[in-house]
Amino acid sequence: MTWFKASCDDGSADARGALVRVLATDLRRTAGAGVCLTGRRLLTCAHVVNAALGQPMLSPRDPGPVSLTVSFPALNGAPARGARLAAWVPPRSVLHQGPVGDDALEWAGDLAVLELDEEPPPPVTPVRWRAMRTGQEVRAWYGGGQAFSYADVRVGPCDDRIGYLDGQLSGAAVDDGYSGGPLWSLTESAAVGLVMGRITAPDAVFSPQHTLRRSWGITWQQVRRELEHVGAAPDGLPADGRAADGRGAGGPGGDESIRDMMIGPLQALLGDPTVRGAHATALAAELDLRTPADGTAPAVEELARLLCTTERALPSLAESLAPTVTGDPRARTALDRLLALGRLTTAARLLSVAEHRVLLGKLEHLTRQDPGLLPRAATAALPYVDLPGSLQAARLAPQAVPGVLRELENWHGDGSPVPDETPRLPALLRVAEYVAAETEGYAAQALQEWSGRVAARLGIHASALGERRADAARWSARATTAGVRVLVDIGRYAKDPADRYRCSVWRVRADGTAARTSADPERPRTGPEIARLVRDIAGSAEGAGDQVALVAVSVSPDALDLPVDEWDGASADEYLPAAPLGEDFHLVLRCPDIRRRSRGVTGDLKRRWNARQQSDALVADQRIGDEMELIRLLKTTHRGTARVIVHGTPARRAQLLRFCLAMGVPIVLWDRAAHGPSDAVHLDATQPDGPVDELPERVRHFRVRAYVDQAMPARPALVWEDAELPLPDALSLADPSEEAGLSEETEQAI
Template identity: 40%
Template sequence: MDERRLALIRSGTVRQRHSTGSGYLIAPRLVLTARHVLADKNTGSHWPEIHVWVGHPRVGGVVSTRAEVLWTHPQGLDVALLRLHDEVDVMGSVRWGRPVGKAPLRYEGLGFPLASAGEDRGAEHLRGELAPLSTGSRGLYVLDQKPAPDPRDDGRKPWGGSSGAAVFCEDHIVAVVVQDCQSYGNRRLLACPAGAFTQDSGFDSILRQYTDSPPRLAEIGAPLPKAPPAAERTQTEKNIEQSLWPILGAPGACSAHARALADQLGMRVPADYAPSLPDLVALVTAHPRALASLSGTLAATISDEGDRTRLTSLLSHARASGFGSLLSLEEHECLVDLLRGICKEHPTLLPRAAREALRYACLPEPLSRTHLPVDDLEQVVDELEAMADSEHVPDGTSPVPALLRLTEYVAVAVAGEGSSILRDWSTRVADRIGIHPTALNERRTDARQWVARQTSPVARVVLDLTADHDAPDERYVCRVLLARQDGTHTVLREPETVSKTPEEAARHLREAVECAADEPGQEHHVPWVTVLVDRQGLHLAVDEWNPGAPNEFVPEQPLGVEFRLTLSCPEMSYFARGRDREQRRRWASGDQVPLVADRNCDSPRRLTRLLQNSHRDAARVILHGPRDQRTQLLQACLALGVPVVLWDREANCYEDATRLQRLDPTGPLADLPERVRRVRGEVFDSEEAVLPRPALVWEEGHHSEPRSLQLRDPRKGTHAS
């Protein structure tokens, strides 16, 4: 990498700059960059004014010139070549490379990210690891960047401006940065491989014209690591060496296992490679999956129970300290391939299985959504590898990883050969890392019980709202549950709890309803949405919250128009003793005669007298009258166990009672929520001022808690999950 070839690119019109990016001078008049740096994102056409500054600000001799787009990739890859108006001659030439093997490679580059901008754009030395086995979207390389900027308060991307930077491995251009990735703590960049565009005939022809030589790709592989001097080794390396020494036994075993491991990692192993034990440890620390891969070959040769215990202990301590991954290279590749096919055929299965299998864990963000896209699968597997299922297990055995529990749930949910292949995979991994067979069998029992009872459809989607009083604007902390007909419920957990605006909460709720609609056994059941609020929240017009259009074809409409949406105030049960008992009694009475609260019950005292005497069995009250009385009357109804209360939020007096007649408030009770939904739709589509804004409280009672999972540690009895 030659810092004198660094290029800063600014594109736009004569009057205004619209885009900033990076580039690299590959010939005296050619700069390689990303195409989107040069294009208007609204029209797709290239900006008419492109200015380029070639050179590093600290080296001196920066050359400023104009440029024009000379070449873009015919298949739409995000790369381009600029032809400079002035020649910039830098000694030396550019070499091209292609990463090979499986081991991560060190990379570097130079760019101009927004995060390093002051009065002018500052150059940033990009550096980190390129993992050949990690594949981004569209076959892009994944770059794990060591120094990474924090998110900006203004919403702009801190990596903006890095696009177009050339990526170097061993002084060969191997890729061009084209995209940032906000996952993984904002530490990932995505780059277009050089091998994807250097083979284009147009690119080849231009380089022959301007450099007299075609772009030849050299294979770049990770070198075999050598052990550092003893004084420079870390404590982790010393611990691994101490653990491996009694397991390996004969000196020849060390060399054999090291050669096998290097071959698995995709490194080139010379015939005379004879590593020592410290060299083997250096090889183990060179790749996050190396220790797991080595343990696979070691476990196959171990016959002594003491060595087996030592290997299990080494793997457990390594994972507990955050060193290395759970899965070996082969295991990871096999699992991702199996789950990729399942995701394509059943995109909702993994999120559903994860919500049940890992009910008490904070799930990776992609599993908190309705569907799991195939592109997010590797991220999910990588994050789940670090999660344990249990902690207290017998000495010499390993905790059950959360990933294996989820795999068992997926295995019982899919049919045919895929199910047995997943279970076989899980058995092999469990045996390698020292999981007690009883522990794995209990997870399989839980999975079978889940499948046996998962046909119960979702009866209600419950949105629990809590006002965020610390927020400067109207925001709510939301919790969503799927309440099933058999009395169980599932909590849709989010990776982090952040308060939401009404619009964001509405979108979150709609996603939950879509999630419920995709549940097996749901068929044509339309979930009922219940919004849990406190006493102060009974006035909220949640039914009017608008999540926006679901797609470009279907127009937007409020929640209360899309779904049967009712309110519930469980908080009242804490203040009114016997309220739940009264609710059950009133429901059992069959609704008898609804109470229409008119002028004859215009105070809480009169209303209470009616509900305790002539309407003692009433399950429904229709509230009329002025707004300033409504709160007291409503709370009196709820405290006395009335499960269904209907009122018009727009009503100002008793004469407004006629507004509710269009939904037949005293008609059949079972159809009342649907009639309310239809009237809400009429109100949304109409501009009439006299239409009602119906609010409906519907208390269904408490659902039973879900059945506990079996989380019994071998030989230690049963513990609550």
């Protein structure tokens, strides 16, 4: 570049912020370098780990879960900390996949992932990654991170696995202690690989014919493949230098072709040098670049190159151009063409610098207020997208928002129809609309105004955004209204047949009061008879529509494993052969007996229920020694826990389940078909720790599949004790015209 220049001479601050120093066991020597990969995970070379442990450098033997000492030069002398070995890719021969020979000049593998106990503080941050290519100017540092220790090299031959690196005869050379550190491209502001080894002259009189200052590194493309092979590849990071969704031009030739195709629309939009200079100057300010003060403009070719190689340059330019193309169809077409080409590059991204800064600030603020908001909104907005793990959890930490935002930027627009072949609404804007629908006041208005501006800049038709905004509003209304609720109380007299139950049913009105049905509670009924009764009442309940009704069934403590959800309510003359309750309703359980007999449980239940969005799930499995340990956890570190997943044998599950309910835990999930701890994985398909308010719907989806495929081993049961839902024995007080309920004798038997 000539017109655009870096604002300072050092374009490597991000890389030095991610640099890791790996110390030897004596804590006095630097064994090598590393780089912050994601959060708590660090990446280095396996031979650096061997050097730190005093082992032969290229030994392939896995050291096991050892702990090493690392420090971060960016933290200016902060204490070193421990990092355990989390993944090991041993050095191996390129030729025969065995150990590396003593005379080998290059090898494969040789990677290690270390994990810290907690994320390092700012300014330590993960680097961005791009593909290594021939011709890149890259920089490496000694593991100690001293500012003077940088070594500048140029990538020579690069076969997508390794790249050879040649340095000039001035400045530092890549040497011992550089291995494992990032190779940083100053022009792309990204790491493209790791320093791996160097090629030295023979121990003889120096000759001008000897190889001098040549080293080599492993490409990011190969690093990613090696980590994927051992299951340690980080989510959301690009593979082979592309965006995480696989978009991008394949190598430098592809990017050059895209750059050349950008020249036409750029010439149409910015053919006037004066106009081009004004927009380019504004763009440089957004990207923190310097420009000449002589009133000149960059060449169109140089501007196209900047748009292809600098992150957020293209959307930032489009943000500046969008107001000028309003009412000019030809200019709008040229801008749309430019944006379409940008989606083929590795650098453009979706949002401009300013758009990204504004949205990031809003989402971090909202996440601090409600950690479950973004996962909840993303799950509803993108029901058919395989969300990253951070969005599948019930809560999101504010520091995870930048990574989530980066991931959401990668997804294409939704599949809903749009008018006049206009662009589709990007997934990120849809999520923003769903977040706004769950937010109130000026915060919601500001988010909607933000998405409106971005949509206009992208050329999205106003009706398309309006439809998605209406979808979000309907979803939020469904999430916040009670909907159809039917309460069922099931019990037995001792004299009743084993497969017969007394049943009382109430419908909950929109105002929260309950009306008891005319069903005879004194007549013993079979499970299918009760299922047909519930179906008839739920279908005719006030407010019935396209929502899935909640059917809350109260049972005695010894009937919590009763398969009520499998009771088939289909009649003989129906077209569909089967209609289990759990297929069409959110069939959940309650246990009023335990709630009535437990001291202080009402207050605990309400407190936990109200905190359900902010609390993590507790897994009660073999790691919890006994019921006293469970009680201790629920009274101390998990005092706010609203959700417990219970595993183990049937007898142990029953014991732990009752104590959970007695401690006021409102949401308990277990597999009533499980035989022991090894069956715990069968519940994973329900995403037990996913967004909490969608758990009944996820369980219903699982049940639908399980009823069709009897080979599915799990049969999930769910206690869902909504604190605002009255208990069956108190419902008659809300509607004095009805009978008092089951007889005293019946209540004692239930």
